[in-house]
Amino acid sequence: MNSIKNILRNSSLRPTKQRIMIGKLLFNDTNKHVTAESLYRELKASEQKISLATVYNTLHDFCEKKLLKKVNVDAEKVYFDTNTNPHHHFYSDSEKLLIDISKDKIKIHGLPKAPKGKKIKDVELIAHLSDS
Amino acid sequence: MNSIKNILRNSSLRPTKQRIMIGKLLFNDTNKHVTAESLYRELKASEQKISLATVYNTLHDFCEKKLLKKVNVDAEKVYFDTNTNPHHHFYSDSEKLLIDISKDKIKIHGLPKAPKGKKIKDVELIAHLSDS
DNA sequence: CAACAGATTAGAATTATTCTAAACTGAGAT
DNA sequence: ATCTCAGTTTAGAATAATTCTAATCTGTTG
Structure with missing residues (x-):
């Protein structure tokens, strides 16, 4: 919980509410594979309010900081892998x-x-x- | 020229004008990598009339018949490789x-x-x- | 706690691709 | 040669994933 904040700070990403929400979903599990959509659905289910654009922004931010790895397998969508x-x-x-x-x-x-x-x-x- | 027709017939694809046009562009060269768009532009440049939908249809038909290989590297587009x-x-x-x-x-x-x-x-x- | 750079947002825009439904065309039968 | 029809092509609409925009909001630093 606090560790998510630290992960974000260590990557010089401002620990905002939505980044923390996403971080919890991604980094408390291991080797998760998500798409922007799947994550967005997961967040909605958890009663949280977040926009799809933010999910995209955050996934890309996390990739840039090497917290996630982009995987292109399927032309239809991009997967993000928590195993870097x-x-x-x-x-x-x-x-x-x-x-x-x-x-x-x-x-x-x-x-x-x-x-x-x-x-x-x-x-x-x-x-x-x-x-x- | 005739060989394209034969390639098509051997794959039980009706040798239509547009499939032959596309076949010429693809199979007279070796190891070509195209996207639907790049091929469409190439066809337009050669004064031929063809619709983008047909380019997509044909690429997919060729893939099914193993005349092309789909390559997903980039989320943005699908490449088709004449090297099968x-x-x-x-x-x-x-x-x-x-x-x-x-x-x-x-x-x-x-x-x-x-x-x-x-x-x-x-x-x-x-x-x-x-x-x- | 003020101020501002950085973040979030809804919705519009973009891009690649697929779908639709009507018009066309090879190829086999006549 | 011509007819017929399943297989093709087509323009344009539709869809899906993603990015952009411009307004609003919020961590952080002083």
Whole structure:
């Protein structure tokens, strides 16, 4: 509860009511995957008043401060992952569900070096699932 | 020219004027990455008359028939890749540019097995680039 | 507690994509 | 060749996710 405030302060984000509400929902659980919409619905259910624009603003702020990680798997929506450690994902296209795969399990060999003037910022691996 | 018709017929797609136009743009080059919009602009420039809806329809038809591969890297748009062999990508977020990485170069070890009732359909690796 | 930069808000705007319903066109049968 | 019809194309409307706008509000610093 107080720790959310500290998280925000440590990231130089003003601990406003709505950021704290969102922070509670996100950081008291581990490895949560949300979309702006899903979070907005969750907040509404909890009787809180918050606008969708604020949810978007906050998610983006949290991403910039590395409190969240953006995951693009599906063209339809952006997911935000509270697990900011380097890691990968399973994704079930049918259920629109993300599952973390811890990175230390996975070794990638043979990645070519980045084109001149560029460097590899992040490697994202998504294993798409289908019903077997 | 004729080969495009054959490609279409082999995929049981009626070789209509617009599918042939699109096929020419896509399959006479190798490893092209397009979005619906970029292709639409390209078609307009070539004095052809085609609607954006048809571009979308055709790209989706081609995907279903495995003539194209959908790539989701960026929440903003879907890319379509004429390279349908298993392969991976570099992606420059700033330039919105995709570069193929041939799959046989890359070895991935330690991928956990899919959750019960699921199997891994496809593994997609995207190395995000930034300026170095 | 005043003041102001930063945050929130409702609603409009934008962007990518899909849908709709009417008009058109390949291809097989005649 | 022509007819027929399922499969296509089309313009424009509709939808969905996200961003923008401009007015209002609120933490924080002095």
